[in-house]
Amino acid sequence: MGGAAFSGTPWLSNLPEGLIYIGKVAYEFKGTMADNTQIELRDDTKQIATGAFWQCSGLTSINIPETVEAIGAQAFGECINLKSVNIPQKIANISEGTFYNCSSLSSVEFPEGLQSIGTSAFQNCGFTSIELPDKLTTIGDHAFYLCNGIESIHIPSSVTNIGENAFWNGTLKSITIAVDNPAYDSRNNCNAIIESATNTLIFGCEKSFVPDGIEHIANFAFCGCEGLMSISMPESLKDIGEFAFDSCPLLSYVELNEGLEILGKQAFCSCPSIKEIVLPSTLIAIGQHAFASTGLTSVTSNIENPFAITLDVFNPIFLTATLYVPAGTKEKYEGVDAWNRFSNIVEVTKQCGVPTIAYHDGQLRYECDTDGAEFITSISDADVRNHLGSIINLTATYVIKVYAKAIGYKNSDAATATLCWIEAEPKKEGIEDGVAQIAAHPVLIQRTREGLSITGSPSGVPILIYDLGGRILASATANDGETRIDVKTDSRMVVVQVGNTAAKVFAK
Secondary structure, three states: OOOOOOOOOHHHHOOOOEEEEEOOEEEEEEOOOOOOEEEEOOOOOOEEOOOOOOOOOOEEEEEOOOOOOEEOOOOOOOOOOOOEEOOOOOOOEEOOOOOOOOOOOOOOOOOOOOOEEOOOOOOOOOOOOOOOOOOOOEEOOOOOOOOOOOOEEEEOOOOOEEOOOOOOOOOOOEEEEOOOOOOEEOHHHOOOEEEOOOOEEEEOOOOOOOOOOOOEEOOOOOOOOOOOOEEEOOOOOOEEOOOOOOOOOOOOEEEOOOOOOEEOOOOOOOOOOOOEEEEOOOOOEEOOOOOOOOOOOEEEEOOOOOOOOOHHHHOOHHHOOEEEEEOOOHHHHHOOOOHHHOOEEEEEOEEOOOOEEEEEOOEEEEEOOOOOOEEEEEEEEEEEEEEEOOEEEEEEEEEEEEEEEOOOEEOOOOEEEEEEEEEEEEOOOOOEOOEOOEEEEEEEEEEEOOEEEEEOOOOOOEEEEEOOOOOEEEEEEOOOOEEEEOOOOOOOEEEEEEOOEEEEEEOO
16 A cells, blocks of 8 residues: 555544554554554454555564565665664565665564565665565665675575675675576675676675676676775776776776777766776777876876767866876877876886786795886686595695886786795604695796796606697706796797696696
């Protein structure tokens, strides 16, 4: 029943103040509710009308009988002191704004058969945690918007429709999704919600990263994420939506990928900690206010043929920041709005030197012949499993990719290496809980101009290089320090076996 069905009628006007019923429907609380009011609905109540208790700030608790089958939209909206409410098991759908701005409501137990949660149903509630039921299919726009006490969420396998900004808050730290969910995933434990069919990251948090294979970042995906400090985009990413990283106060490092085509409106607006940005050559559109109100002092554009942008894209930083552009393109930028508003445009003619990679005392160390260079690293890991009789060796392997960057220079080409551990004989004495202590030697494998370099392997350990088909391409015996092997192959990757440990390595 609609909350305004009898609004303004003589019948309603002549009724005394208090809770009004129409048949078995709790229709409206008339008048001003006293502070600290606790209400117990009649045992035969079937429905709570739309807006029945709207803005009843005196309401602190309500007992809803299990006979209730429907609760109308905004039924408890703006009940800012409501602390306790039960939702009957017969409720399959929670309507739009039902508990909107119930800021004192810290928890609620959802019915087992709940199927949908409407738009803004629990917006700005005081929840510290939520447990979504296993039959839930739909979560509406802004359903838990501004529920800033929630630090973790788990999406069950039944959920197939999540609305925009459904879980937006600035303090969320953990996102998990049931592995058998057909619509959404959080691949590679990325701490984000990904729409699987479109490879779109629709929502992230301060602990998220953007995994390989993601093609789109949705509008508002990281908007207002207070703890997010850095973000790197994978090669697969094509576009970043409107307001995607707006108002992330601690975000200081952003790596945009080659292949990115579109930056949406206000994508990085009001991110004061961003001091420099590199725009990929593949960009074809930058939305309004994309970098407005940032801390940018350096903008490096790799775009060879600049397109027109609006003045507000870099407003007001174009007055103080330096724009670095590819060699031979300064005149182009000076002739295109609003790139030509930068007061200082400098052509980049030098490229950073390729970093060298070393591993010592548990630390990766990089060096580069470019003064002032910074190093940007991505590391992926996997276990290498070798089955040797009754023993299974589990050896962590890290694939390292690093490039150097410096203001006024083009980014260097990437250096890659593989770090793994080869195991010595298990310790025979002092074994506790049936676990043998194994001494492991860290081995760093990387490509050089001369071939492959292997450092860290004990002297005398055999080294074999295979193609992916299992054919031996080269072999050597490790020496103390560095062993170099010339590998001739057309393959991009090879398998390097050091002792009993094998790892895939980029050969080119």
